[in-house]
Amino acid sequence: QKEVEQNSGPLSVPEGAIASLNCTYSDRGSQSFFWYRQYSGKSPELIMSIYSNGDKEDGRFTAQLNKASQYVSLLIRDSQPSDSATYLCAVNIFGNEKLTFGTGTRLTIIP
Amino acid sequence: DAGITQSPRHKVTETGTPVTLRCHQTENHRYMYWYRQDPGHGLRLIHYSYGVKDTDKGEVSDGYSVSRSKTEDFLLTLESATSSQTSVYFCAISADRANYGYTFGSGTRLTVV
Numbered sequence: 001q002k003e004v005e006q007n008s009g010p011l012s013v014p015e016g017a018i019a020s021l022n023c024t025y026s027d028r029g030s031q032s033f034f035w036y037r038q039y040s041g042k043s044p045e046l047i048m049s050i051y052s053n054g055d056k057e058d059g060r061f062t063a064q065l066n067k068a069s070q071y072v073s074l075l076i077r078d079s080q081p082s083d084s085a086t087y088l089c090a091v092n093i094f095g096n097e098k099l100t101f102g103t104g105t106r107l108t109i110i111p
Numbered sequence: 112d113a114g115i116t117q118s119p120r121h122k123v124t125e126t127g128t129p130v131t132l133r134c135h136q137t138e139n140h141r142y143m144y145w146y147r148q149d150p151g152h153g154l155r156l157i158h159y160s161y162g163v164k165d166t167d168k169g170e171v172s173d174g175y176s177v178s179r180s181k182t183e184d185f186l187l188t189l190e191s192a193t194s195s196q197t198s199v200y201f202c203a204i205s206a207d208r209a210n211y212g213y214t215f216g217s218g219t220r221l222t223v224v
Contacts, residue, residue, distance in 0.1 A: 034212045043201055043215040044154075088154070090212070097142060097161055097208045098169070103153035 003027060004091050006102035015111050019076040023089030023102055026070070032092035033065055033072045034099065037085045044088055048074060079109045114138040117202050117216040124223055130189040132219050134202030136182075142205040143185040144213065145169075145177060147198040154201070160185055192223045 005024045013019040021035075032051055036044035050056045050063040050072065062075040072091075076083055089102040114137040124130050134143060144159040146169075156169030158177040166177050174196060176188045189196055199220050203213035 032210055032212070043218050044213075046212045046214070049212055092209045092212075097167075098144065098156060098159055099209045099213060101154040103151070 002102075003100045004089055004102040006087075006089050006105045008103060009106040010108055011105055012108045012110055013079050015079055015081060015109055017079055019079045019083065019107055019109070021074040021076075021087050021089075021105050021107065022071060023073065024071045025089075025091045025100075027091070027093050028067075028070065029094045030067075030070075030091045031094045033063070034090040034092075035061075035063060035072075035074045036088040036090060038088060038104070039085045076107075081109045081111055083107060084109045115202065115204050115214055115216045117200075117219050119219060120217065121220045122222070124192050124221070126193060126223055127191050130192050130221065132187045132189075132200055132202075132221070134185045134187070134216055136185075136204045138204060138206070138214075139182060140204040140206045141182075142208065143179065144203040144205070145175075145185070145187045146201045146203065147171065147196075148201060148218075149198050157187065157200075189221075192221075194223050197221060197223045 035048040037047045038044045048063040050065045056063045060077045064073045086104040086106045088104045090099040116135050118133045145157040146154045155171045160166045160179040178186045201218045202216040205213050
């Protein structure tokens, strides 16, 4: 079982709709959770971090964490073509000095 | 990229030659990392450093070595490049054991022919 799993997609969402990206993790010692956005040919960019159960909102983005079920999700409201990218989920396990990444979900927003 | 630069941005090299990639940061962060990214594999950790002269191996360290003689510089060396090391290499920095995530450099696209 992979430590961090994401559906590779591609996930196609109409412009203006809500895009929902999901990530599950295996280690219950995980304490910090991150979403990175990566445009084609570019480096990953941190867009959201979440540390406790519940929702965290930042503009059109909402991160949701459920430690009991071991999943973290990212919602993008009012999706725009500029949101088309690969989204990477990353997890930091307590005591570790490095992140563990999922393989990413490719999101396409259809105009 | 927020005080982190990688050089070169692109490189083509021949099989069997040594190659060194450089990561330079101006953030004075303690932690520095080297990843490679390949289709279907995502980001895989090669080596990381938790201080000057302090390094540790990642999941794909065979064929690679690193050095950190100064806080700001982290070098990745491919001792004898092979075609399987053709990849995009990213450096990342972190202030506090990755608790607040990483900042990535722009990447180096390496082709071994």
